[in-house]
Amino acid sequence: MRRLTARLSDERGAVSIVVAVAMVVVLACAALAIDLARLNLERAELQNGADAAALAVAQSCAASPCTTTARKSAAALLAAAYADANAGDGASGAVTTFPTANSVRVTTSAEDGSTGAGSLATVFAPVFGIDSLEVGQSATSSWGSPGAGEAALALAFAPCVFRLDGAVQVISMHGDSGGTACQTTSPSGQLLPGGFGWLHDPVGTCRAKVDTKKPAPVSGSTGVSLPPGCSAQLSKLGGTTVLLPVYSDKGGTGSGGWYTISGFAAFQVLGWNFPGMSWNNQTYPGAGCKGTCKGLIGKFVTFVSLDAAFTRGSPDLVDLGTSIITLTD
Numbered sequence: 001m002r003r004l005t006a007r008l009s010d011e012r013g014a015v016s017i018v019v020a021v022a023m024v025v026v027l028a029c030a031a032l033a034i035d036l037a038r039l040n041l042e043r044a045e046l047q048n049g050a051d052a053a054a055l056a057v058a059q060s061c062a063a064s065p066c067t068t069t070a071r072k073s074a075a076a077l078l079a080a081a082y083a084d085a086n087a088g089d090g091a092s093g094a095v096t097t098f099p100t101a102n103s104v105r106v107t108t109s110a111e112d113g114s115t116g117a118g119s120l121a122t123v124f125a126p127v128f129g130i131d132s133l134e135v136g137q138s139a140t141s142s143w144g145s146p147g148a149g150e151a152a153l154a155l156a157f158a159p160c161v162f163r164l165d166g167a168v169q170v171i172s173m174h175g176d177s178g179g180t181a182c183q184t185t186s187p188s189g190q191l192l193p194g195g196f197g198w199l200h201d202p203v204g205t206c207r208a209k210v211d212t213k214k215p216a217p218v219s220g221s222t223g224v225s226l227p228p229g230c231s232a233q234l235s236k237l238g239g240t241t242v243l244l245p246v247y248s249d250k251g252g253t254g255s256g257g258w259y260t261i262s263g264f265a266a267f268q269v270l271g272w273n274f275p276g277m278s279w280n281n282q283t284y285p286g287a288g289c290k291g292t293c294k295g296l297i298g299k300f301v302t303f304v305s306l307d308a309a310f311t312r313g314s315p316d317l318v319d320l321g322t323s324i325i326t327l328t329d
Contacts, residue, residue, distance in 0.1 A: 039135065041088070042088075042110050042135050043135060043137060045086055045087050045088055045092070046083075046086075046087070046092060046108040046109070046110065046135060046136065046137040047108075047137040047139070048086040049082060049083035049084075049085070049086035049087060049092055049094070049108045049137075050083065050094075050106050050107065050108045050137045050138050050139035051139045051327060052082040052083075052085070052086055053078070053079035053080075053081075053082035053083050053094060053096075053106040053108070053139070054079075054104055054105070054106045054139040054140060054141035054327065055141050055306070055325060055327065056078055056079070056082050057075045057078055057079050057096060057104045057106065057141070058103075058104055058141035058142065058143045058325045059143075059304050059306075059325055060074070060075060060078060061075060061102075061104060061143065062102075062143035062304045062323035062325060063302065063304050063323075066098065066104075067101075072096075072098070075096055075104065076094070076096045079094045079096045079104075079106045080094045082094075083106070083108045087111070091111045092108050092109065092110065092111045093108060093109035093110070093111045093136075094106055094107070094108050094109075095107045095109075099140065100142075102142055102143050102144050102315075103140055103141065103142040103143075103328065104140070104141055104142075105138060105139070105140045105329075106138065106139055106140075106141075107136060107137070107138040108136060108137050108138070109135065109136040110135040110136070138329070139327060139329060140327070140328050140329035141325060141326065141327050141328065142312065142325075142326055142328045143304070143312075143323045143324065143325050143326075144312040144313065144315065144317070144323060144324065145263055145264070145312065145313050145317040145318070145319055145320065145322060145323065145324070146243060146263070146264045146305075146310040146311065146312060146313060146322060146323075146324045147211065147212045147213070147263075147311055147312055147313020147314060147317060148209075148210065148211040148212065148213070148310065148311050148313065149209070149210065149243065149264065149307070149309050149310030149311065150207055150208065150209050150210070150309050150310075151199070151207060151208045151209075151210050151242075151243065151244050151245055151264070152207065152233070152237060152242035152243065152244065153206055153207070153208075153230070153233065153234065153237070153242065153244060154198055154199040154200070154201040154205075154206050154207055154208035154219070154227065154230070155196045155197065155198050155199055155208075155244060155245075156196060156197055156199055156210075156216060156244070156245045156246065156247045156259045156261060157171065157195075157196045157244060157245070157246045157247070157265065157267075158175060158182075158184070158192055158193060158194045158195055158196060158197075158246075158247065159184050159192060159246060159247065159248055159262065160180075160182035160183055160184040160192065160193075160194050161179075161180050161182060161194045161195065161196070162246050162265055162300055162320065163299075163300055164265075164300050164301075164302065164320070164321045165299075165300070165301060165302055165321070166299060166300065167286070167287070167299065168270060168284045168286075168287040168297065168298065168299045169287055169297070169298070169299065170287050170288070170289045170293065170295050170296070170297050171194070171195055171196055171295050171296050171297075171298070172194070172195045172196075172289075172293060172294060172295035173195060173196065173197075173198075173224065173274075173294045173295055174193075174195055174196075174197060175193030175194045175195030175196075176195065176292075176293075176294065176295075177292065177293070178289055178291075178292065178293025178294070178295060179194060179195050179289075179293070179295045180194050180195075181194060182194040186248060186249040186250070187248065187249055188249050188251070190249065190250065192247075192249075192250070195295065196295075196296070197218055197219070197247075197250075197259065198218065198219035198227050199216055199217065199218060199219055199245075199259070200216075200217035200218060200219050200255075201219065201227060201228075201229065203229075204227075204228035204229040205229045205233065206226075206227060206228070206229040206230035206232070206233035206234070207233065210245045210261055210264075211261070212261045212262065212263060212313050212317060213313075215251075215258035215259065215260060215261075216245065216247070216258060216259045216260075216261050217255075217257070217258050218250070218252075218255075218257040218258060218259060219255075224274075224275055224294050225274075225275055226274050226275070226276075226277075231274075231276070231277055234269075234272060234274075234277070235277070235279075237269045238269055238270075238271075238279055238280070239269065239270070240268075240269055241266050241267065241268045241269075241301060241303060242266070242267055242269060243264045243265070243266055243267075243303070243305065243307070243310065243322060244264065244265060244267050245259075245261045245263070245264055245265075246261070246262055246263055246264070246265050246320060247259035247260055247261055247262060248260050248261070248262035248318075262317075262318050262320075263313070263317050263318050263319075263320045263322075264310070264320065264322055265300050265320040265321065265322060266300065266301050266302070266303030266305075266320075266321065266322045267296075267298050267299070267300055267301075268298045268299050268300075268301050269296065269297075269298045270283070270284065270297050270298040270299070271283060271284070271287075271289070271296075271297035271298070272289070272295065272296050272297060273289040273290055273293055273294060273295065273297075274294055274295075275294070278290075280297060281297060283297075284297065300320075300321065301321070302321040302322075303321065303322045303323070304322075304323045304325060305322065305323070305324055305325065306324075306325050307324065310324050311324070311326075312324050312326060
């Protein structure tokens with residue numbers, strides 16, 4: 001009987017040890033899970049900060065090149081502000097570098113908002129000798145001229161009417177009278193009058209998908225009436241800035257014609273005059289369009305866009321004052 005009692009006592013002692021060890025393991029796992037959750041949250045905040053900072057700096061540098069020490073310093077301050085704004089405690093580290101002439105990389109790191117320490121302090125992990133964790137995320141953003149996208153109007157401007165940040169002008173259909181009078185000689189030796197020409201629009205939405213790497217088919221319409229869908233589409237664009245293609249050459253005849261697109265320019269739509277619809281067509285001095293004049297009124301402007309409907313083109317594209325910003329990493 002004494003032996004049985006002793007055996008039971010030994011077993012109880014062994015079970016107590018196992019339970020104690022198991023509790024330590026469970027508590028350790030719970031503690032690490034809490035710190036791991038904090039780590040994941042910190043990483044998410046740092047990534048959001050890096051993304052936002054990279055996009056903001058890219059927009060700034062696309063508008064005004066960050067090639068001088070002063071501009072790079074301003075870019076670093078801008079990145080730091082966006083990184084801090086996305087941090088839960090309002091503080092994070094941010095390092096800005098420029099891998100290429102048209103890209104920026106922002107690396108964010110954990111920073112204690114109260115102590116200024118450059119790491120994430122752990123809550124329970126110090127029990128295991130882990131007092132802090134180094135956490136960092138990064139993002140790269142690039143900018144450049146748009147190479148492909150869907151134009152808000154199915155048209156292409158003649159090269160001679162493109163005047164970046166110039167005065168308000170009238171750009172007439174087919175280069176007819178009433179618009180800016182100009183002409184250029186194309187690379188193929190053709191004489192290109194001013195104005196704009198309509199692009200092929202098979203679905204009648206007055207929009208056109210354009211790629212600078214491919215010829216853009218022209219519309220077979222040569223009259224003064226608007227193509228199908230253009231009245232409704234144009235009425236949505238008054239006062240807005242839209243990206244529209246500019247051509248450098250043309251070829252073919254009739255419905256088999258095409259334009260060589262050199263790039264996209266940002267055009268501020270300020271008025272128009274077409275059969276059956278007019279808007280702001282006599283508002284701007286020297287840029288009125290009435291009677292037999294048929295065309296758009298507006299001006300070309302420098303523009304930076306985050307529009308995902310456009311993709312950046314090759315670095316050798318002609319610069320028409322428009323930049324597309326994208327996150328590349």
